[in-house]
Amino acid sequence: MKTEAKDTDNSAVVVKHTGSHYLLSRLPEWEPFTAVVRGKLRLKGSSSTNPIAVGDVVDFVGDEFNGFNITKIHDRKNCIVRRSTNLSRQNHVIAANIDRVFLTVTLRDPEVKLQFVDRFLVTCEAYGVPVTILLNKADLYRGDESDGENLADEDLAQMAAGFIQIYEGAGYQVLETSVKTGFNIDVLKQMCKDKVVLFSGQSGVGKSSLVNALDPSLNLKTAEISQAHLQGKHTTTFYQMHPLSCGGFVVDTPGIRGFGLVDFKKEELSNFFPEMLRIEDNCRFVPCTHTHEPGCAVKQAVENGEISPLRYSSYLAMLEDDGKYREGDE
Ligand SMILES: Nc1nc2c(ncn2[C@@H]2O[C@H](COP(=O)(O)OP(=O)(O)O)[C@@H](O)[C@H]2O)c(=O)[nH]1
Numbered sequence: 001m002k003t004e005a006k007d008t009d010n011s012a013v014v015v016k017h018t019g020s021h022y023l024l025s026r027l028p029e030w031e032p033f034t035a036v037v038r039g040k041l042r043l044k045g046s047s048s049t050n051p052i053a054v055g056d057v058v059d060f061v062g063d064e065f066n067g068f069n070i071t072k073i074h075d076r077k078n079c080i081v082r083r084s085t086n087l088s089r090q091n092h093v094i095a096a097n098i099d100r101v102f103l104t105v106t107l108r109d110p111e112v113k114l115q116f117v118d119r120f121l122v123t124c125e126a127y128g129v130p131v132t133i134l135l136n137k138a139d140l141y142r143g144d145e146s147d148g149e150n151l152a153d154e155d156l157a158q159m160a161a162g163f164i165q166i167y168e169g170a171g172y173q174v175l176e177t178s179v180k181t182g183f184n185i186d187v188l189k190q191m192c193k194d195k196v197v198l199f200s201g202q203s204g205v206g207k208s209s210l211v212n213a214l215d216p217s218l219n220l221k222t223a224e225i226s227q228a229h230l231q232g233k234h235t236t237t238f239y240q241m242h243p244l245s246c247g248g249f250v251v252d253t254p255g256i257r258g259f260g261l262v263d264f265k266k267e268e269l270s271n272f273f274p275e276m277l278r279i280e281d282n283c284r285f286v287p288c289t290h291t292h293e294p295g296c297a298v299k300q301a302v303e304n305g306e307i308s309p310l311r312y313s314s315y316l317a318m319l320e321d322d323g324k325y326r327e328g329d330e
C-alpha cells in the first residue's frame with residue numbers, strides 16, 4: 001500500500017469507512033491509505049449520523065509519518081440516504097456521488113413487486129441518482145442454450161415483455177441479464193467502466209452474482225447469507241467501494257435492499273415520475289395532484305394508455321401512504 005501524499009493534489013475519494021478511520025484513494029488510481037478526522041467536520045445543514053460517506057471527495061493534509069487528516073468534504077453530486085430509525089429524524093448516508101444505481105429485479109425467485117420498484121425509482125429521482133433496471137435471470141424465460149433441456153418459459157417471457165414495456169415506456173432503461181448464461185454481462189461491464197456504481201434490489205435477485213460476474217476476483221458471497229443473519233445488523237454494517245477488473249468501482253452495501261422513501265410534498269411527487277413530469281405542464285391547474293382536477297393531462301394520458309395504469313396506481317398509493325412504506329420498504 002502506498003501512502004504518499006502530494007502537496008499539489010490533496011483530494012481523494014473515500015473508499016471505506018470503519019468507525020473513526022477512512023480509507024481514501026485518488027480514483028481512478030487504487031492505492032488506498034488511511035485518514036482520520038480531527039475535530040468536528042460536518043456538512044452544512046446535515047443531520048446525518050455519518051457526515052462522511054463512501055464516495056465522498058475530501059481534501060486532506062499530512063504525510064505518511066504523521067498520518068493524514070481529512071479537512072474538507074466537497075459538495076456532493078448526489079447521495080443515497082437511509083433513515084436510521086423511525087423515531088429519530090437522523091439519516092445515515094449510504095454512499096455519495098454515485099454514477100449509476102442498478103436496480104436488480106427478477107420475475108421469479110423472487111417475484112418482482114412493482115410497488116417496490118416504483119418507490120425505489122422515486123427515491124432515485126429524488127436523490128438525483130441515474131438508475132438502470134436490470135431484469136436478471138433472463139435465462140428463466142429466454143432459455144439457456146448451454147443446456148438443451150431448459151426451454152424458454154412462454155408465460156414468463158410474456159411477463160418480461162410487459163415489464164419492459166411499462167418501464168421503458170416510463171423512460172427507464174431496462175437491461176435483461178443472466179449470470180447463468182452470461183447474457184448482456186458485457187453490456188453491463190461497459191456501463192460500469194470508469195463509473196461508481198451500486199447494485200440494489202430484493203434479496204435473492206442476483207446482485208452478488210452479477211458483481212462476481214463483472215469481477216470474479218471479488219468473490220462476494222452469494223445465496224448462503226440468509227436474511228435472518230442480516231436482521232438487526234444495519235448499524236454495524238459498513239459500506240465499501242471495490243475496484244472492478246473491468247474498470248469502474250462498485251459500492252457494496254450489505255443488507256441494504258431498498259432505501260427509505262425520502263420526504264416529499266404531495267405536489268412534488270409527480271416530478272419523480274418521469275412520464276408525468278414530461279406532460280404535467282399541460283394540466284389545466286398548477287399545481288395539479290393528478291387525482292381529481294379537471295383538465296388533467298396525466299389522467300388523460302393514463303386513459304389513452306400513454307401512461308401505465310400500474311405506474312399511476314403506484315403514484316396514487318404513494319400519495320395516500322404518508323410514511324407507511326418509508327422504512328425498509330420491500
Ligand atoms: N437462473 C439464474 N439464477 C441466478 C442468476 N443470478 C443469480 N442466480 C441465483 O440466484 C440466487 C441468489 O443470488 P445472489 O447473487 O446471492 O443474490 P443477492 O441476494 O441479490 O446477492 C443464487 O442461487 C444464484 O445462483 C441468473 O442469472 N439466473
Ligand SMILES: [Mg+2]
Nearest residue numbers: 207208221222
Ligand atoms: Mg448478495
Ligand SMILES: [Zn+2]
Nearest residue numbers: 283288290296
Ligand atoms: Zn394533472
